[in-house]
Amino acid sequence: MNEKALQRLEYDKIKETLMEHAISYVGKKHVEQMMPMTSSKVLRKKLDEVAEAKDLIQYGASVPIPSLEGIEQIVSLLGTGYVFSEKDFMHMTQFMTSVTQLMKYMASKSDIAPRVSTYAASMHPMSKLKSEIEQCIRHGQVVDAASKDLLKTRKRIAVFEERLKGKLDSLMSKYRTILQENMLSTRNGRYVLPIKKEYRKQVNGMVLDESASGQTVYMEPTEVSTLQFELTALRSEEEREVTKVLMQLSALAEEFTHEFQINVETVGAYDFLFAKAKYALALGAKNVQLNEDGVVLLREARHPLLGKKMVPLNFQIGRKYKSLVITGPNTGGKTLTLKTVGLLTIMVQSGLLVPVQEGSMFSIFSNIAVDIGDGQSIEHALSTFSAHIHNVIEILKITNDSTLVLIDEMASGTDPGEGVGLSIAILEELQKRGATVIATTHFNEIKNFASVTPGFQNARMEFDAETLQPLYRLKIGEAGQSYAFLIALKLGIPAEMIERSREITAKGFSSGAQPVQIYTEKEECVGIDEYPQGDQEQSDQMQDDTEVIDGVNEAAAHSSSETQMSVQKVDDTETEQAEPTEAAAPALQKPFEIGDCVFISYLGRTGIVFAAEDSKGNVGVMIQNQKYKINKKRMALHIEKKELYPSDYDMDIVFETKENRKKRKMMNRKYVEGLSIETKREDWQ
Template sequence: MNPQTLERLEYARIKTELSTYAVSYLGKRHIAALQPITDARTLRRRLDETDEASGVLRRGASIPLPSLTGMEQILDLLGSGYVFQEQDFTHLHQFLRSCAQLIDYMHGKADWAPNAAAYASGMHRLERLREEIERCIRSSRVLDSASRELSKVRRRMATVEERSSRRLAELMAKHRSILQENLAVQRGGRFAIPVRKEYRKLVKGSVLDESSSGQTLYIEPEEIRQFHDEMELLRAEEGREETKILSELTGTAEQFAQELRVNAELVGEYDFLFAKARYALALNAVNMKLNEHGLIRLRGARHPLMGSGMIPLNFELGERFRMLIITGPNTGGKTLALKTIGLLTLMGQSGLLIPAEEGGELSVFDGIEADIGDGQSIEQALSTFSAHIRRIKGILETAGRRTLVLIDEMASGTDPGEGVGLSIAVLEELHRRGTCVVVTTHFTEIKTFASATPGCENARMEFDAETLQPLYRLTIGEAGRSYAFAIAKKLGIPDAVTRRAEELTRRSQVKPEQPDAAAAFFHPSGAPGTGDTEVGAALPAPKEDSCASSDAAAIPANPDTAESSSALFQVREDRPADDPALLPGASLRRAEPQPPAPDTNGSPGENKAESGEEDGSGSQTDFFRIGDSASVPYLGKTGIVYSEEDAMGTIGLQIQGQKIRIARKRLQPHIPRESLYPEDYDLSIVLDSKENRKKRRKMERRHMEGVTIVLPPDDPDKKR
C-alpha cells in the first residue's frame, strides 16, 4: 500500500488505538508491523479468526494468555553461553504453565472457533523442561533437592549457623554486666556484641564499630569469628554447586530453544488476535463479506476515530457504477465520507472488524490511492495545485481495475476552467481502466460528467436548508448543491453582499441562446453590449455550483476604481490570456465587430473601401483597434490588440502575457472592445504593468526626477 495513503487516511492512529489493547511486547510488535493484506484467502481467515475471538470475549470468558514477562531476555540469550539465574527460570516456569493452560482452553473452543483455536495446536507443552524447573527452582531459589552435593553443603551450613548462634547467646549471658544492651547486632555481615568502652579489655575479639558517642564498642568475639569464617567457606561451596545446577538447567532449556520461540511467537499472535477482538467490541464492529471485483456495500458505517457522535454512513460502489461523484456544502461531511470509506477498507484488509451494520461487503484491492488535503509544502515549494498534480500523477501510474482511488475536492487549486477540464480527463482515463473511484467536488461540470457517463453516479451530502445545518447523510443518485450563500449569511456576511453574489451567479448561468442577457452580465452598466450579431456554440466557462466566483464581479462600475480589478483583464498567474473564461463574453458568443461609422462627406462605397470590407459580401472587417479581441486561427489562440497596424502591416497582440506582432492578414476579429470594457475604461490596466501605471499617474501630477517608464520591446522572434 502507498505509505502516503496510509498517512492521509490516519491508519497509524488506528494502530495506536489497537496497541492499547495488547498486553505483551510481541503483541504490540505485531500491531506495529500491521499492514493491509491483498490476498483474499489470507484476509478471509484473518477476519474470521478475529470474529471468533470476539465471540469468545462476548461470552465473558477469561483468556489464560501467558505472560511474556522476562521472556524477551530469555529468548535473546538462549544459546549465547549465558547461565540463567533463578529469577529467569521462575519467569520461564510461569510461561510454560500458562502455555499448557492456553492449549487446553483453546482445544475446548475448537468446535465453534476453529480458526482461533488453530494457533494453539502449534504450541508445545514442554513438560520435561517444566518438571525439571519445578524440581530445581521454587520462588526464585535453588531447592536443596536439586542435587545431593547441594543438600550436604546446606546441612553443614545449618549446623555451623546453629553452633554460632548458641555460642553467641552464651557469651552475651557471660558478659551481661558490661554490655550496653543485651542484644547482638550485625556489622558488615558479622555478629557483634555492644560492650561499654571502659570494659573493652574484658572481651577477647575484634572491634567492628563504635557508637556515635564513642561510649559503646561493637566487638566480634574471637570464637564467633571462627564460626563466621567457616560459614563463608560453606557459602562459597554452596554458590559453586548452585551455579552447576543452573548451568545444567540452562542446557536443558537450550535443548528446547526452538519450541520456546514458537510458543512465544504464538502467544504474541494470540495477544494480537485478542487485541483486535477487544478493539472490535469497543467499536461495536462486525465481520464483512469479501469480494475481488470492486464491490463495496456498507450500511450504518462509522469512522472509527469519530466516536458515537457520527451519523452512520450508507454507501455502495462497484455494482451499478464504479465511479461516484459526491457533492454538497462545505462542512457537510464529504471529506469525512471519503475518509470513512478509505479507512474502513484499510481496516478490513488488515483483518480488523468494521464499525458498521451486519451484512456489509468489502472488496480486496491491490492498492488504495488517496488525494486528500492540500499538500502544500514550504520546504518543497509545492502549491496546492502542484501537490494535487503530483498525487494525480502517482495515481495514474498505478491505478487499475483492482485499485480504489479517493480524490477530495477535484479541480481545486487552479483556474476552474482548466481544472475542470483536467479533472474530467483524469476521470475519463480512470473510468476507461475500470478503476473504482470516489470523488468530492463542487463543480457542475463534473456532476454533469457523472450524469452523462455510464458506470458513473452522482451522490450528495444532505443539508437542511431551513436550519442551515448539514445532516451528514449520503444520498446516492442525486447531485447536491453547495449552499454557499445560505452558509455565508449564517456566518455573518452582509445581506447586500450575498444578494449581489446571487445576482451575479444568476447572470453567469444565462444560456447561450440569450445573447442580450449574457451581454448585460458582462457589461458593468448592466446594458447589453452592442454589435453582437452571432452567438457562438461554446459552452459557458466552468463554474462552481452556487459558490463559484464570477469574473464579472471584478469589473468596476467606476473606472476610477479599476486599479483594484485589473486582475480580470490581465493574464492571471495560472490562466493563459486566451482562456475563454478570462475574456468576458468570449465563452458565450462570438460577435462580429461593428463597422466604422460612415463618413458624412463620402459615399458608403468609399467607406467600405477604406475599412477593407468586401462589397456586398457581408464578411467581417479586418480593422483592428486597441482593446479589440482578435483571433489567431493558425495558433488556436486569442489575444488583446495593444498596438494598431504599422507600416509593415503587423498588429501588436498580447497573448498569454506576452506582446507579439502578427501580420494583419493572419488575424480574425473576435470580440470588439465595446463588448469587453466600459466606454471610459482605462485599457492600460490590461496592456500595461501595474508598476508603470503607478509611475504614469505620478508623472501626470508633477515632474518626477529619476522616474522612467520602460516598455518592453516586442520579441523579434515572436513576429509572425
C-alpha cells in the same frame, strides 16, 4: 501498499489503538508489523478467525492468554550456554502453566471455535521441564533436596550457625555494659558487637568498622572468628552447589528450545488475534463479504476514530459505475466519506473487522492511492494546488484496474477553468486504467461531466434547508446543489432580488450585444455579504451573518456552483463586441459613475467603479475586494448603479472595510487621538 496513503488515512492511529489491546511483546510486534494484504483466501480466513474470537470473548469466559513476562530474554538466551537464575526459572514455570491452561481452554472450545482452537494443537506442555524446575526451585529459591551435596552442605551450615548463635549470645551478656546498643550487627557478612569506642581495649578481637560519629566500633571477638570463617567457607560451598543445580536445569531447558519458540509464537498469534477481537467489540464491528471485482457496499458504516459521533454512511460503488463524484457543502462530510471508505478498506485488508452492518461488502485492492492534503485530518484545511498535482503524479504512477483512488477537492487551489479541465482529464485517465475512483468537488462542470459520462455517477452530501446545517448523509445518484439563494433569502435579501438572481442564473444578462458571465467566489456585482438592507447597521449585521455561514456551508462561499452559466469563455467575436473600439468610445460610452458594475473583457471579470475617470482615461475598479485602475477602453458597462443601489445608498459600505467605516463614523462625531484610517495602494493595470 502505498505508505503515504496509509498515513493520510490515519492507519497509524488504528494500529496505536489496537496495540492497547495486546498484552504480550510478541502480540504487540504483530500489531506493529501489521500491513494490508491482497490475498482473498488469506483475508477470508483472517476475518473469519477474528469473528470467531470475538464471539468467544463476547459470550464466553476470559481467554487465558499468557503475558510472556520475562520470556523474551529467556528465549533469546536459550542455546547460548547461559545459566539461568532462579527468577528466570520462575518465569518459565509461570509460562508453562499458562500454556497448559490455554491448551485446555482451546480444547474445550473446539466445537464452537474450530478455527481459533486449532492453533493450540501445535503447542507443547513441556511437562518434564516444568516438573524438574518445580522439584528444584520453590518460592524463588533452590530447595535443599535439589542435590545430595547441597543438602549436606546446608546441614553443616545449620550446625555452625547454631554454635555461632550460642557463642554470640554469651558474648552479648558478657559485654552488655560496654555495648553501644544491645543488638548484633553484621559487617561484610560477619557478625560483630557494637562496642563503645572508649572500651575497645576490653574486648579481645578485631575492629571491622566504626560508626560515622566515631563513638562506636564494630568488633569481631576472637572467640567467634574461627566459627565465622568456617561458616563463610560453607556458604561459598552452598553457592557452588546451587550453581550446579541451575546449570543442570539450564541444560535441560535448552533441550526445549524449539518448544519454547513454538509456544511463544503461538501465544503471540493468539494475543494478536484476540486483540483484534477485543478491538472489534469496542467498535461494534462486523464481518464482511469480500470480492476482487471493485465492488464496495457499505451499510451504516462509521469512521473508526469517530464511532457513534458520526452519522452512519451508506455507500456503494463498482457495479453500474466505478467512479463517483461527491458534491456538497463545506464541513458537510465529503472528506470524511473518502476517509471512511479508504480506512475501512485498509482495515479489512489487514484482517480487521470494521464498524458496518451485516451485508456490507469490500473489494480487495492491490493499492490505494490518496490525494487528501498532507497531514489533513478530518478538521484540517485542504492541500495547495502544487501538493495536489504532486499527489496526482504519484497516483498515476501506481494506478491500475485494482487500485482504489480517493481525491479530495478536485480543481481547488487554482484558476477554476483550468482546474476543472485538468480534473476532468485526470478522471478520464483513471477511468481508462480501470481504477475505482471516489472524488469530491465544488464545481458544476465536474458533476456535469459525471452525469453524462458512462461509468461515472454523482452523489451529494445532504443539507437541511431549514436550519442551514449539513446533515452528513450521502445520497448517491444526485448532484449537489448550491444554497446561495436560500441562505441570502433567510438572511434578509428581498424576495424580488432573489427572483431576479434566479432569472439571471437561468437566462443570463446582456446589455446590447455584450456577453455576460456569472462568476464564483462572490464576484457578482452585488455581493451577498454587502448588499444594502435599509441602513448601514443592517448591512454590517448582514456581513457578520454571512461570514458565519461562509465557514459552515460551501454554498455561501461558492455561490456559482449553481449559478455559473453554460458559457465558460468569450470567443474572439464576442470580445470585440464587448470591448468598444477606441474611435467609437466617445460617441457610444458615457462616463462611468461610482457604483456602476463593469465588465473587464481582458480579465474576464466584473467589478464595481469606485473612482471616476482621471485625465488619462483610467477608472478605479474594485474586483473581488481588490482595487485597480483600468483604462475605460478596456471595459464595458455591465449594470448601471441605479439598478444596483438606492439613490441615497452610502457607497462606503461597498468600498470600505467594516473596520474603517466604524472609524470614520467615530471621527465624524468627535476627535479621537491616535485613530487613523489606512488604505491600500492602488495597483495599476
